[in-house]
Amino acid sequence: MDASVPRDDSLVTMTDLTREFSSGGSLMKPRRTMRAVNNVSLDVPRGNVTGVVGESGCGKSTLARLVLRLLEATEGTVFFDGKNLATQSQAEMRKLRRQMQMVFQDPYSAIDPRYTIRRALLEPFQVQGEAKTAAEAKTTVEELISMVGLSTRMMDSFPHQLSGGQKQRVGIARALALRPSFLVLDEPTASLDVSIQAQIIDLLEALKEELGLTYLFISHDLSLVRYFCDRVVVMYLGRVVEILSGAETQPRHHYAHALLESNFEPDPTRRKIVTMLGGEIPSPFAKIPGCAFAARCPAASDMCKRERPPLSNLGDGQMVACHNPMD
Amino acid sequence: MTAFAPIKTAIRSPRGGVSAAVLLLVVVCALFAPLIAPYAYDIQNLPGANTEPGAAHWMGTDEFGRDLMSRIIYGARTSLSVAVTAISISVAAGLTLGAMAGYFGGWFDRAVTAVVDLTWSFPEILIALILIAIIGPGLESTMVAISIAYLAQFTRLTRAQIMALKNETYVEATTNLGAGHFHIIFRHLLPNALTPVIVAGMLATGDAIILEATLGFFGLGAQPPTPSWGAMMSSGTAQIFIAPWIIIFPGLAIAITVISINLFGDALIEALDIRNRLRSV
Numbered sequence: 001m002d003a004s005v006p007r008d009d010s011l012v013t014m015t016d017l018t019r020e021f022s023s024g025g026s027l028m029k030p031r032r033t034m035r036a037v038n039n040v041s042l043d044v045p046r047g048n049v050t051g052v053v054g055e056s057g058c059g060k061s062t063l064a065r066l067v068l069r070l071l072e073a074t075e076g077t078v079f080f081d082g083k084n085l086a087t088q089s090q091a092e093m094r095k096l097r098r099q100m101q102m103v104f105q106d107p108y109s110a111i112d113p114r115y116t117i118r119r120a121l122l123e124p125f126q127v128q129g130e131a132k133t134a135a136e137a138k139t140t141v142e143e144l145i146s147m148v149g150l151s152t153r154m155m156d157s158f159p160h161q162l163s164g165g166q167k168q169r170v171g172i173a174r175a176l177a178l179r180p181s182f183l184v185l186d187e188p189t190a191s192l193d194v195s196i197q198a199q200i201i202d203l204l205e206a207l208k209e210e211l212g213l214t215y216l217f218i219s220h221d222l223s224l225v226r227y228f229c230d231r232v233v234v235m236y237l238g239r240v241v242e243i244l245s246g247a248e249t250q251p252r253h254h255y256a257h258a259l260l261e262s263n264f265e266p267d268p269t270r271r272k273i274v275t276m277l278g279g280e281i282p283s284p285f286a287k288i289p290g291c292a293f294a295a296r297c298p299a300a301s302d303m304c305k306r307e308r309p310p311l312s313n314l315g316d317g318q319m320v321a322c323h324n325p326m327d
Numbered sequence: 328m329t330a331f332a333p334i335k336t337a338i339r340s341p342r343g344g345v346s347a348a349v350l351l352l353v354v355v356c357a358l359f360a361p362l363i364a365p366y367a368y369d370i371q372n373l374p375g376a377n378t379e380p381g382a383a384h385w386m387g388t389d390e391f392g393r394d395l396m397s398r399i400i401y402g403a404r405t406s407l408s409v410a411v412t413a414i415s416i417s418v419a420a421g422l423t424l425g426a427m428a429g430y431f432g433g434w435f436d437r438a439v440t441a442v443v444d445l446t447w448s449f450p451e452i453l454i455a456l457i458l459i460a461i462i463g464p465g466l467e468s469t470m471v472a473i474s475i476a477y478l479a480q481f482t483r484l485t486r487a488q489i490m491a492l493k494n495e496t497y498v499e500a501t502t503n504l505g506a507g508h509f510h511i512i513f514r515h516l517l518p519n520a521l522t523p524v525i526v527a528g529m530l531a532t533g534d535a536i537i538l539e540a541t542l543g544f545f546g547l548g549a550q551p552p553t554p555s556w557g558a559m560m561s562s563g564t565a566q567i568f569i570a571p572w573i574i575i576f577p578g579l580a581i582a583i584t585v586i587s588i589n590l591f592g593d594a595l596i597e598a599l600d601i602r603n604r605l606r607s608v
Binding site for chain 2: 065068070090093094095097098100101102104105106109110111112113114123124127128171174178
């Protein structure tokens with residue numbers, strides 16, 4: 001398959017996506033660059049939930065912003081619905097943004113503190129230049145607010161009068177206002193209480209069925225991602241190390257395995273001894289010729305340190321980038 | 328929270344209430360000077376020069392026999408209008424420059440910061456004097472000089488606010504809705520950055536009154552016979568031993584007005600709870 005041409009059944013296609021950040025570059029400090037996202041190629045199939053997991057700093061949030069062109073890619077391309085985002089004009093991009101929205105990690109700062117909920121929910125239309133009469137505006141806000149399970153009494157509240165879960169529901173309503181087909185969920189439950197997390201996940205699942213949405217779900221919680229997603233992409237230091245299809249697939253990459261192992265087992269009789277990973281995460285500024293995980297990997301060989309393992313297909317949609325995959 | 332709630336809270340505090348009352352009195356004097364002043368400010372009466380304060384002239388008369396109280400009431404007009412106009416221009420320009428520099432960054436930010444830091448390193452009076460030396464004395468040039476002298480302060484403050492606010496998630500969220508820079512700056516960043524800048528502007532108005540009086544004292548501000556508190560004090564220096572009231576009363580007017588502005592500004596800062604945001608200058 002030619003990687004530069006997006007497949008028909010995928011809504012979003014990333015090819016060789018790379019984003020570098022640099023720091024320093026002044027008189028005293030030499031310029032250093034780090035690759036937050038390193039050569040990521042990925043499809044997001046229509047109607048699917050694709051999960052991206054990895055520890056903090058692995059580049060998953062950067063990936064989310066590249067997909068929506070909130071950040072410009074250093075190299076590589078993002079195709080949305082067959083269109084190369086990098087070549088879209090500002091006006092075309094504004095139109096495309098109706099199709100692709102995002103729910104943010106921190107609901108506490110995702111709404112302007114001076115905006116009422118009503119105003120925040122009408123802003124998408126204002127920005128898109130869609131005039132609404134007072135009556136239309138009222139029905140729109142009421143529809144959106146009840147779609148995410150909030151009471152219409154909250155319409156004129158300010159964000160600080162709402163709880164975290166309620167704010168996140170407003171964030172979801174705002175993202176859905178323009179009827180997008182694609183939603184990036186950037187750790188939408190990470191800053192919420194556990195009981196509220198489940199409610200938000202349920203809501204997102206229901207909305208997906210109801211509106212036929214496609215999700216890219218970013219999280220550091222592998223068990224949540226495996227429950228919620230059709231396909232799981234495991235990232236480590238900006239690279240994709242494994243792609244798992246379905247909740248039952250056993251990870252073959254040593255990092256993905258360790259990540260899954262680290263989840264707590266609620267049943268004490270089934271609790272196992274967690275094998276801790278040794279070593280340190282390499283500095284993101286370090287140039288690593290081989291596998292990024294080699295320094296911490298129990299099965300690392302000399303080759304792992306020299307040569308970067310390519311993503312190879314294991315069948316059934318599972319792919320792994322490892323020279324010595326687990327059985 | 329409405330915009331007036333903090334003002335109400337400020338007025339309810341003791342210092343806020345007293346200072347607000349004094350300020351109201353000064354503003355009323357400035358607005359309705361012809362109705363309040365017992366005499367015209369420019370009628371000379373040489374036989375009655377340097378009259379001591381008494382029943383006919385509550386604050387006495389100056390070296391030309393003009394009623395001092397009337398001149399102080401009219402002088403409130405000059406002082407307040409110069410200070411308020413100059414600071415308004417300065418705040419408006421500082422908000423625009425600071426917002427653009429803080430939001431866009433890059434070479435524009437570096438250029439603005441360099442100029443602002445340079446002017447920031449001089450006292451305001453020096454900048455104002457240099458500018459007046461260039462454009463010549465007078466009421467308009469005083470306004471221009473004062474507004475440029477305080478520009479650095481508002482630009483810095485706005486820039487710092489915008490830099491902090493532009494990383495808020497709601498800015499990214501609104502960008503992702505398809506909003507342009509104009510919408511982000513005017514609908515989100517500036518409204519959230521405005522409060523500390525307005526309060527700083529109010530406090531600077533007090534300083535601007537002193538600066539206007541200083542320039543007037545040197546004869547660089549309002550030209551005679553227009554009454555200006557600073558110029559009145561200046562003419563009072565010659566009579567300081569025979570008619571000390573000529574220098575005392577305008578001086579008191581300046582002091583009381585500026586102290587009231589500072590006290591009210593302080594009460595407002597307390598009510599708005601923004602002391603730490605003002606310190607970021």
